[in-house]
Amino acid sequence: MSYDFEIICLANSRKHSGRCIAGKIINGERQGEWIRPVGTSVSREITERDRGYDDGTTAQHLDLIDITFTEPQAPSFQSENHVIDDGTYWDKTGQGAITDLAGLVDAPPSLWENGYSSFSGTNDRVPENLLTAPRQTLFLIAPNNVSIKVSAEGAAFGDSKRSVRATFTYNRQIYSLKITDPAVEQHYKGLGNGVYSPAEISYFTVSLGETWDGYAYKLIAAVF
Template identity: 30%
Template sequence: ESKTGNYQNTSPLNYDCAMTQIICLANSWKHGDRCIAGINSLKGQWIRPVSSLPDGRIPKEMRLIGRTEPAILDVLEIPLAKTGQDFGFECENLSVLPGEWRRVGKVPPAYLNKYCSKEEYILHNDQRYVTVSFLQSLPMVQRRTLQLVKAVAFSVRSTGQRFEGGEKWEGSIVTDNGQRLTATITDPVFIRRLELGHRPQSPCLVTVSLSMPWRPPDWEGDDPCWKLIAAVVELPEAAKSTVERETDDELPF
């Protein structure tokens, strides 16, 4: 095995102009299929591959690599167009083109530190949702719907049964700059670990994404897109000493 950049390379790189490389930072539930997203390390930009389905979700036959799911931290090469359906409010979407997806390497968790957000808020505000009208009021490049944050505190709780089976889980995080968020967890691998009794260790890196618009019963106001915990990357012991912890008195839960 050789090393390319800061990640371990396990197969030859393909320089086909249609292939786009991302570090996978989300493989989360989306209407029975998955939402895949990651960061292009060359540009430091988020990319969300989208299909031609009405909500852009990625079906199994499109995303599987050697009959296995793309995993968080995998370096993927995906045939993508230069543009994609933005559904009126998302700036990260690129359409998936015909062709096989490839897994070409994997990054260590610490490699992601440089991509952690330094923004004042987790996705635009301190609420659990962002309205479509607010996103549409921004220039296209500012319509962010994906963000990586460093959580120095993280608790979870079960909130009932999922329609597809298994439990629903909600996470509450406090970031390294004091932002707080409680949101539904949509990372299937992490949820499976929770169901087996695992509990998150702080600190960790969390991918937060916005859902498609969904109005709860009796909702008043503009269409909301809900913040979701789409992926959780727990940092190894060696990385934990570099993160300042907050005291229990400062936690919101």
């Protein structure tokens, strides 16, 4: 039995060969709850076809979107996941604005468990053995002291591809997380390697991604 949620799109990030879309419900009894639409393939990404509208355009940040789902995803630590009806177009019902986001900000005491860092990150991952129960894995936050670094983080290990990573503080804790917002990645890679201090950033959507090699990584899925 299918069901619909209408969301404001707060993430449209890279995931495998597709996208990870997420947003908050904008009406009804569950208003304000996060929803992460997931696809029907094994890897669960949202394809370009999945996020398409009837007019040929595709879902973007701040779109108001009515999406039809078939069921919640099988139990996972990502509590927000719902499987889309991939035979139904998504329906753009309106357009949100940056000014709408102040009323949607989350206030967790921390961005999940801290104290676990990758080679290039800071507090950027959670061990898989701590992820034994469903939990909230998406937050819209207002970061402080943001800097953005473009570099080939894996060069010492034979990987010359560049990454874009933001370092910031939240509740007096330092984080350094990869950015997976495609437009922001493209912009900063175009500026070349280096460290940048953007003044215009107000909000991040942060996501605790699926597990890989024993950890779930904290990602910046959208920059506003």
